[in-house]
Amino acid sequence: MVPTLEAVAQPRQRRKEARPAELMAAALELFVEKGFAATRLEDVAARAGVSKGTLYLYFDSKEALFKAVIQEGIVPILEEGAGLVDSFEGSAADLLRTLIGEWWQRMGNTPLAGVPKLMISEAGNFPELATYYNDAVIVRGRDLMRRTLQRGIASGEFRAVDVETAIDVIFAPVLMLLIWRYSLGACCGIAHDPQAYLNTHFDLTLGGLVAPTTRTRAAR
Amino acid sequence: MVPTLEAVAQPRQRRKEARPAELMAAALELFVEKGFAATRLEDVAARAGVSKGTLYLYFDSKEALFKAVIQEGIVPILEEGAGLVDSFEGSAADLLRTLIGEWWQRMGNTPLAGVPKLMISEAGNFPELATYYNDAVIVRGRDLMRRTLQRGIASGEFRAVDVETAIDVIFAPVLMLLIWRYSLGACCGIAHDPQAYLNTHFDLTLGGLVAPTTRTRAAR
Amino acid sequence: MVPTLEAVAQPRQRRKEARPAELMAAALELFVEKGFAATRLEDVAARAGVSKGTLYLYFDSKEALFKAVIQEGIVPILEEGAGLVDSFEGSAADLLRTLIGEWWQRMGNTPLAGVPKLMISEAGNFPELATYYNDAVIVRGRDLMRRTLQRGIASGEFRAVDVETAIDVIFAPVLMLLIWRYSLGACCGIAHDPQAYLNTHFDLTLGGLVAPTTRTRAAR
Amino acid sequence: MVPTLEAVAQPRQRRKEARPAELMAAALELFVEKGFAATRLEDVAARAGVSKGTLYLYFDSKEALFKAVIQEGIVPILEEGAGLVDSFEGSAADLLRTLIGEWWQRMGNTPLAGVPKLMISEAGNFPELATYYNDAVIVRGRDLMRRTLQRGIASGEFRAVDVETAIDVIFAPVLMLLIWRYSLGACCGIAHDPQAYLNTHFDLTLGGLVAPTTRTRAAR
DNA sequence: CATGAATGAGTGTTCATTCAT
């Protein structure tokens, strides 16, 4: 955000347009850091460089602020994911790798990385937020996974697993990687290298754990 | 808790000794149900059948109660798992199934089921407790997984995956099953059948997603 | 408010001059509707079609606006009443009926109808304004009543009641009719028909006010 | 409330029993003085000599406190009024005088005197309170008036006026006497002598209410 | 040991007022 001459000439106006984004960025940081309930709106405002009242010029309530953070931060990622699934031309396995890899790039390496842990922590006490998150993020994300798995099964590339269950089984390690980082991993325990972790995950999920010989026998 | 003669004869004495355990049991239920911050000590005391002040006779603070709940509840769980790994005589795959199955029986169907979600939520606010949990539970649990995977690799039953990573990748879906139940699953989203979920997990992890033909080709 | 040529030719100028009156009209409506404290200046401004800041160009504060509303709204009312008493030629009883009837027309069916309740509610918080209202409205209104009662007593039409007290006793039901409408009557309780109410009031009061001889004649 | 030896020995206990009454008394004073909305619960607590939190041990909310004040303060008065109407053996006119006289003793000379003005001021912004007051006080009070008027009409002592209207017409001056005292009368204007005011009111009203024959007799 | 009355710090939200544009 380079301050241009024009910006200096109209700081008030520029501010007004930038405010919501600044507030959402500050809110995301604090929500992730302290949780939804423990985050004080005054701190959010202060981190964005405004007063408490100003926050209410742009967001009707704490919950509205939270929803905006999710809406602006995560929904676009899922929309790109939908575009990816629509247009992808390689194998289903490659699509799965790409989909999760992209998701990781957009979420895992950004301030949004703390959102899954945040939602898990607060869902019980804020059912409305949980419902919103479910509808806006989880349902859509699962849809991308479902289409990917169904494509692989339809083409014969994948075995005919129970898709609805497989969606969550396959995505669980990816989520846990983030959840771990923002919970127990933050103070103790091992810190996985994300790439190695994801590779092992793909390796296991796509290839299985059992050695070829054994498997062949087991299959008989 | 069989009432003995002695207990009946000295109910007040018995009561006094049982109080901490009753309070911890009540606290566990409420912490799991509402989270740490949202649990009111008055409710804990009421559920244990004592007054608010009495709770402070046994625990110095809400945090101290939380620590005690985790310590008393979790430690005893993993002892048995170690015995199982030591004495198991079947294939490594069967041991993996059995180990996770047992864990599910001891955790997934008890009041302790909510602990993983609880720890994830509160780890950030209680680093000391997180460290304790890591040492007492996670390190030991990972050790059981490590020995199981190493046994399979050593015998040629499993491929030579990166064990430290695989431990978490493989256990992640099991944890997520519980975490989901106590967070977003409680108010929206699908509710998986645990057995079907775990079966799909074993199926994928042990067998992989890719169909035999394709895999063979992919392996070339 | 007929738009004149000049007005059309200089709308901005006209606007500027009309602003205070438009703001006061909007404020009166809202003060009457919601009370002083619960009225938001933003709503007043919006109803007058200007921005919040503009309001402060014309009134120093919310209190100043309130004072202006009362002053501009009430003062003009009582002038006509004085003329009526001066020129009325019928019986004192008829004058009393006419006086109250006129007052009802000018107040009870206009936005000013809520002012008595408003003044009663806010007098405690605005003693200065209460004093003004007392001098400008109440003293003058009581004077009209006083002259009416005195005329009837002097002519032998009314009994020699204590005039200063009778003024308020007689006017109280008229005021209560309005006060009720703007307070508890708004959400519950019976809604009187004003004409029937006033008729019953005259019936009772004149029954007790009129001197026996006169009454006997009137009854024939 | 003389402190007895026992009281000194058990101040804690005595306090607990006295607290609600002390809080309600403090609340009544402040509600009357500042209005419901403008009264801070912290001030109520301070005036009762306790902290903010203590108030919530006895009353669930500000509205609950208000309802309790009305319930404890006014409802008993109306119940006595009902007893009076039930057992009164004199003329209807005497009953009317006695009823209003008693009401005045119980309300007009106590801290409750400010309640009618209070309710009128706050009814618009707190419809729930208004409804409660209507049901608990106004409906019952009007019932006493109704029975009194009907008794007089049935016996031929009163003329056959429209009872529902007459109830309010007759009671209005009594209410206004109090309302005035707690609004504009507090800072300016005349202060009526209540007895003289009520006498003039009875004089006028009964003059118009009493049936001709009865009146003639009464006049002798 | 046990009670429960009492405390008071803590926060989301509203809105009158100001002032840079």
Next chain:
DNA sequence: AATGAATGAACACTCATTCAT
């Protein structure tokens, strides 16, 4: 003159903790 973005004081209600009994 007119705007509307920004401010910050104000308040009901909760609950962990204390302590007199």
